[in-house]
Amino acid sequence: MAEAIHSKRGVVLVADDDPVMRMLMLEMLAQVGLHGVEAADGLEAVALFRTADPDLVLMDVDMPRMDGFTACAEMRKLDSGATVPIIMVTGGDDLEAVTNAYEAGATDFVSKPINWPILGHRVLYVLRASDAIVRLRIADAHNRAVLAAIPDTFFRLNKDGFYLDYEQGYDTKAAFPPVSCVGKHVSEVLPAPIAARLLDQMHTVLASQRVRTVEYDLTLESGDVQHFEARLVTTGAGDVFGLVRDISERKRTEEQIRRLAYxxxxxxxxxxxxxxxxxxxxxxxxxxxxxxxxxxxxxxxxxxxxxxxxxxxxxxxxxxxxxxxxxxxxxxxxxxxxxxxxxxxxxxxxxxxxxxxxxxxxxxxxxxxxxxxxxxxxxxxxxxxxxxxxxxxxxxxxxxxxxxxxxxxxxxxxxxxxxxxxxxxxxxxxSSSLTMQIMSHVQLEVGLRRALQNDELYLLYQPQIDVRSGEIVGVEALVRWRHPERGIISPTEFIPLAEETGLIVPIGEWVLRSACNQARSWQRLTHRSLRMAVNLSARQFKDENLAQIVLSALSDTGLEPRLLELELTEGTLMDDAKATLVTLEQLRGIGVYLSIDDFGTGYSSMNYLKRFDVRALKIDKSFICGLPQDSENAAITRAIIAMAHGLKMVVVAEGVETGEQLVLLEEYGCDMAQGFYFGRPSPAEAITEKLRLQTCVAK
Incomplete structure (x- = not known):
């Protein structure tokens, strides 16, 4: 404790004309951790008080030139002397000296003969008390500063609801002057409904000893409505202390937040x-x-x-x-x-x-x-x-x-x-049946997500025939799904679902790799350049990683880029023509063969069609199926072939089912054909056998 005080308040002014007494006092102070400065008389003590700024004065009453009473009074007159504790040393039975000491401004006195061990503790006690008083004064000053800075209004009510104190906050618009409140009942100041609520909460506070809040509105003379919050707390003496805050801005902010939230x-x-x-x-x-x-x-x-x-x-x-x-x-x-x-x-x-x-x-x-x-x-x-x-x-x-x-x-x-x-x-x-459809849709999606992992997807292949020679010059890969419970699921059912869910991207990559690998196997078997056609969906075509996926598939399988044909629909190409040109340029840079699938079912700008610079155009089977009887389809087919050749594009007819259709297409100058007439989509083994037979015939 002595060390704590010494660190903050450690200087004691010792004033006595007796050198021995001064020496003893200084020794006593040192023992309790205090530093002493000494003066031989009253005049010297007052002078030293000004310069040393002591935390306490220990001063004898009887001294030459200026006695202790006068020196104490002089010290109290100084700006720095108002709060410094002063202990006077008096005669043991000198009651008059004690009285004079207090009148001169002394804080305490010590009687002679001095009990030296007790004196040290007494000095510490006086210092501690002085320190507490200083802290209280600082706290009081702080409190007053805080109160002056707070915009809220303060009041105190007795248990009957009469105002005992009232101080208006500087920013409370609907506060009342203190003269209008102090001594009056709440009901005389506030509107009756608000006063009743305030009194009810006041009684609750007194009974529960807990803080309560009352919100209310007041209409100002200007007609504006202000919102207020009164917080009530008991003082512990049967009174209630209240703080009134203007919460109008908060209410407006809450309303704005509510509007934003809703x-x-x-x-x-x-x-x-x-x-x-x-x-x-x-x-x-x-x-x-x-x-x-x-x-x-x-x-x-x-x-x-x-x-x-x-x-x-x-x-x-x-x-x-x-x-x-x-x-x-x-x-x-x-x-x-x-x-x-x-x-x-x-x-x-x-x-x-x-x-x-x-x-x-x-x-x-x-x-x-x-x-x-x-x-x-x-x-x-x-x-x-x-x-x-x-x-x-x-x-x-x-x-x-x-x-x-x-x-x-x-x-x-x-x-x-x-x-x-x-x-x-x-x-x-x-209708309830829609829920069943949705559940079936969800189950199908779950199954499709597992299909790749469980090797349920497989490829069938449909040959593409050179119309003039009848030889197989290409093969189109077609994905199929063998569901473990439902069996074979039609592509018309699961491909749209794959597009919708984005699963078409990983499925498409699997198809691409599998088809390239099969094409490479046929190439090694027949020693012929057989082109493999793979359909690209719109979702795949927009994938920013498409070019990298194609490069990776070609690199891993060893297939030459020119033997991979990527088929895109008109709709895919025309959806965003500018972006399409960028992607097509990337694919052409790889060296793959590009074609337009199902041509005639969408809308193509001739200008863009020319700029796309694709190699082949596949006539949709809807135009082929009516041949040769349907004259309109025949005219359209002939026009498409002529247009494609004018753009230096190879023409492939899809959906050829009869020999008559093939003869007519050859007459029109069609380059290639595919359809049931040449064989349905078949497993790789069946295509392998056809290629072997074709190779044997050629030899």
Whole structure:
């Protein structure tokens, strides 16, 4: 303890005309860890007090030139002497000296003869007490500074509700002057309802000894409404201390946060959370009143294409206009009467929902859905672009389809996907059979994800024949799936699913590697350059790693790039013509053979077709199947062949099933053909046998 004090308050001024007494006092101080400075009389003591800035003075009463009483009084007059403790040394029975010492400003006294061990501890005690007083004064100054800086209003109430103290905060607009409060009852100052609440909480605070809060509003003379919060706490003496804070800004911020939490930042309409809460309320209301309602789930068709081709800024503007058009299309009478603002919402992306209450018949919901579809079909003019979109809408009904919010929203979503699968630009009602379809779809997806790992996928091959010589000059690889439970699953069923889920990318890479490996085997067997054709899906073609995947497959299998033909549809090539040119340039750089598959079923710009610089063009089988009887198909086929040859492209006819078709194609100048007439897709072994026979005949 002595060391702690010495580190902070260690200087003691010893004033006595007796050198021995001074020496003894200094020795005593040193023993308790204090440093002493000495003065031989009162005048010297006052002078030393000014320069040494002592923490305590130990001074004899009787001294020459200036006695201890006078020296003490002089020290107290100094700015630095107001709080320094001064201990006077007096005669043992000199009561008058003690009285005079206190009158002169002494803090304490010590009687002679001095008990030296006790004196040291007494000095420490006085220093400790002085230090505590200093800290209290500093704390009081701090408290006053804090109170002066706080904008809140403070008050104190007695247990009966009368103001005992009241100090107005500088930033509390609806505070009252202290003269209007002190001595008055709460009910005389505040409006009756607020006063009643404040008194009720005050009694609770007194009973529970816990802090309580009261929020209330006051209307200012200007007419503005301000929000306040009063926090109440007991003082422990039967009174209640209160702090009033203006929380108007906080309330405004909370309201803004609430709007942000429940409002879609892009379109300005309610968001998913707001819609779900509205749906919960409407569900409870409809249950009480035995009413029906519908949930409409709308999704824009091919919205991703707009983002990809025109940019996300155009996509965002489109969503804003769509939300405006929805507000205009859905009449107020269609929405929840007591909560129109959140009956229409954007769930996210291009998904919107609408809540239709109090339905009399299902047709009412369908009518609203058809109005929305018609509104969406009108062109959107955005930044010079005329954009056409359609909408697919699913509808679920309460109570027919479900009696909870999650089910109704999920079933409306399911019906919307059914509408898309039925050709888009549709509105469909939910039915339980749709759930079975969705479950089957999910199971099929799970199975497809396992198919690669379990070696359930395999390849069949269809030969491509040179029309003039009849020789096999190429083979197209076709992927098949042998499901462990369902058996062979048609490509028309699992390929679209693979496209939708993105599984087409790893499946496509497996097909590419397997086909290249088989082509290399046939090349070693027959010593002939047999081209292997592999279809590329749109998803694969847009994969940024496509060129690397092709290079890796060729490198690992040893197949020459010129013997690999990559087939792309018109739609894939024209989806983003500029990006297509970049990818095609990469593939041409590798040296692979490029062709357009199913030509005639999409839309190709002749200008782009020329710029794409592909090697071959495959006429879709829909034009071949009617030959030679169908004159229109014959004319189209002849025109396509002529156009392709004009662009120096090889022409392949797909779907050749009869000899008559082959003769006609040869007459038109078609270069190659494939179809059932030459053989159905077959395992590698069957193609190997055909190649052997062809090699033997050639020899």
């Amino acid at each position: 409002c879609d930042s892009l379109t300005g309409i309610p968001n998913r959370q707001a819609f779900l809460e509205t749906l919960e309320r409407e569900l409870a209301r409809s249950k009480r009143n035995d009413k029906k309602f519908a949930v409409l789930f709308m999704d824009l068709d091919a919205f991703k294409r707009i983002n990809d081709t025109l940019g996300h800024n155009v996509g965002d503007l489109l969503l804003k206009i769509v939300s405006d058009r929805l507000r205009e299309t859905v009449r107020p009478g269609d929405l929840v009467a007591h909560d129109e603002g959140t009956s229409l919402a954007r769930l996210g992306g291009d998904e919107f929902t609408i809540l239709l209450p109090d339905l009399d018949k299902v047709e009412d919901a369908l009518n609203v859905a058809h109005r929305i579809k018609d509104a969406m079909r009108r062109p959107f003019l955005i930044e010079g672009h005329e954009i056409f979109v359609t909408a697919s809408i699913g509808i679920s009904l309460y109570p027919e389809d479900g009696d909870d919010c999650n089910s109704l929203l999920k079933f409306a979503d399911t019906a919307m996907y059914h509408a898309k699968n039925c050709g888009k630009n549709n509105a469909k009602l939910y």
